[in-house]
Amino acid sequence: MDEHLPFSAPKRLRALVRSRESSIIVLAAVVGAAGGLVVAGMGALAELMHSVLFGIPFRQRLSALPEILPWQALIPAVGGVVLGLSFLLLAKWRPEPPVDPIEANALRGGRMSIRDSAVVAAQTVWSSGVGASVGLEAGYTQLSSGLASWLGRVFHVRRNDLRLLVGCGTAGAIAGAFGAPLGGAFYAFELVIGAYAPIGLAPVGIAALNGWFVARALGPHTLELFALSAHTITGRDLVTASLLGVAAAFFGITLMRGVELWERLMRRLHLPMPVRLGIGGSIVGGLALVTPQVLASGHGALHVNSVLTLPIGLVAIILVCKSVASIVSLGSGFRGGLFFASLLLGALGGRLFAEAGNALWPGAGLESDVYAVLGLGALSASVIGGPLTMTFIVLETTGDFWLAAAVLIAVIVATVITRELFGYSFATWRFHLRGETIRSAADVGWIRDLTVGRMMRPDLKTVPRDTSLERFRELYPLGSATRVVVLDRDETYAGMVIVTDAHGVTDPEIRGIGPILRLPKTVLKPSMNIREAALQFDRAEAEALAVTDAQNHPVGLLTEAYVLRRYADESERRRREMLGEG
Structure with missing residues (x-):
């Protein structure tokens, strides 16, 4: 959804921005700083809600509580009902879903x-503030990229530059949230821009650095994953990391499928949104009585001392409860992401993997803290689909190169298996459930914009269906046309005649054009995009097809050769824009 901008930058300034690459870098720096502000502000608001609602000191993590009071288990349910009511009100004002x-x-x-x-962003803060098991990262990236898109449109930047600025917004937000500029930059390249190009390195890099700097300067909101000492990573660990990657992939697919199944169940019950969210919040509150680590994003539970020193049975309980809480929260309709939750779940799963390995193979000597980090990276990569993002986040937060190398192996295995067996990340899976076909942020919007109606030739040559073969030859001698559209009596499409076919008939029994009609039921529609048109040509094995309207009246003609040429030209133009070649 888009909105009309009440103002634009002065024309001379807009021209300067459009003509100089350095101007885009300046805008990217502003966008990155805004991302850091968003992280700091949203983090502080969520922590303020935790302090007010749950009675904990400001800055203390909600999921680090040892226990909650029974009445506090009602907070997610009540908060869910309030959020559901806001959804109903907003649906009257903005019926279309927001664009991420x-x-x-x-x-x-x-x-x-x-x-x-x-x-x-406000709904995400509220969801996390009332304790729903969702991550703030969805709100961080949504608001930061929204600000970036707004700024780019104020300066009327080109399409590719606007896409780049949106990526810069997410880079600043993720870098600020994790304290990992490289991780933020590669989050933008892998997940939001959809490709790496040298022209994007400076803007995205500057945005990530500014986001990290601003978030760090404004307070301790950033996520500090671990404070590990260096560990010796052996060849055995590199091999075992691939096995953990396999387990993480199946776990990640299970989580994503679980969200879908719960959401489908809620829809089948035809419950109003306040009731759905109230049920989801009640389940989360009940699980929080078992272990408060299910509340919010789970940052407080994600520390080495808590993850690695807990009894193994309690680790398993937290893993199951947090998984269920995340599935129920997102499937019920709370706003937020699965990224932050996957960090905690991956760390817990890695700890269980190491303990199971040592039990099955007493001489393995698998270190729990190492495999907690490996599991964290592998599961998160399976869920978000960013292998280099997670590798760099681990490298920047631990400072251990060899540990990051082992994580790289685990995340590669996890993402490849997830892509092969599932085909989507969590974000693109949600698009799939809405009927969208996109699998990444690669720019395919131009394919939808390039429709048959824009490409067809409207100057049709037509004849009635009852035209005799002799009359047809008089009207269209060889060389006058290639193909002619045939019309029924009600002016609807009946088929197509190739002129050379008409002049090549030697059977004296054939006196009309009916026997030589081609493609009587295969047509194109003006609303079809260029990819759909190419598939239709391939299925029909035709060189040209008629274009008809909703009443089946011919309105144009389109050839396969022109479709393929336009597709190649547009693809090359987009490639050159992405690489900064023109």
């Missing part, structure tokens, strides 16, 4: 609504 940065870059050339982004 991946969808914006894939389909809309980076165009996002700043109002929708602010609403999503």
Whole structure:
């Protein structure tokens, strides 16, 4: 969804931005700093809600509580009902779903609504603030990229530059949230821009650095994963990391499928949104009575001392409860992401993997802290689909190169298996459930914009179906036309005649054009995009097809050769834009 901008930058300034690459870098620096502000502000608001609602000191992590009071288990349910009521009110004002940065870059050339982004961010803060098991990262990236899209449209930047700025917004947000500039930059390249190009290195890098610097300067909101000492990574660990990657892939697919199944169950019950969210919040509250680590994103539980020193039975309980809480929260409709939750779940799963390995193979000597990090990286990569993102986040937060190398193996295995067996990340899976076909943020919006109606030739040559063969030859001698569309009596499409076929008939029994009609039921529609048109040509094995309207009246003609040429030309133009060649 887009909105009309009430103002634009002065024309001379817009021209300067469009003509100089350095101007885009300056905008990217502003966008990155805004991402850091978003992280700091949203993090502080969520912590303030935790302090007020749960009675904990400000800055203390909610999921680090040893226990909660029975009445506090009602907070997620009540918060869910309030959130559901807000959804009903907003549906009257903005009935269309908000556009997230991946969808914006894939389909809309980076165009996002700043109002929708602010609403999503507020809903994410509320969801986390009342204890729902969701991550704030979805709100961070939504609002940061929405601000970036707004700024780019104020300066009327080109489509590819706008997509780049949206990526810069997410880079600043993720870098600020994790304290990992490289991780933030590669999050933008892998997940939001959809490809790495040298022209994007400077803007994305500057945005990530600024986001990290601003978030760090404004307070301790950033996620500090681990404070590990260096460990010796052996060849055995590199091999075992691949096995952990396999387990993480199946676990990640199970989580994503679980969210879908719970959401489908809620829809089949035809419950109003306040009731759905109230049920989801009640389940989360009940699980929090068992272990408060299920609440919010799980940052407080994600520390080495808590993850690695807990009894193995309690680790398993937290893993199961947090998994169920995340599935129920997201499937019920709470706003947020699965990324942050996957960090805790991966660390717990890695700890269980190491303990199981040592039990089955007493001489293995698998270190729990090492495999907690490996599991964290592998599961998160399976869920978000960013192998280099997770590798660099681990490298920057641990400072251990060899540990990062082992994580790289685990995340590669996890992402390859997830892609082969499932085909989506969590974000693109949600698009699939809505009927979208995108699998990444690669720019395919131009494919939808390039429709048959825009490419067809409207100057049709037509004849009635009852035209005799002799009359047809008089009207269209050889060389006058290649093909002619045939019409029924009601002016609807009946088929197509190739002129050379008509002049090549030697059977004296054939006196009309009916026997030589081709493609009587195969047509194109003006709304079809270029890819759908190419598939239709391939199925029909035809060189040209008629274009008909909703009443089956011919309105144009399109050839396969022209479709393929336009597709090649547009693909090359997009490639050159991405590489900064023109």
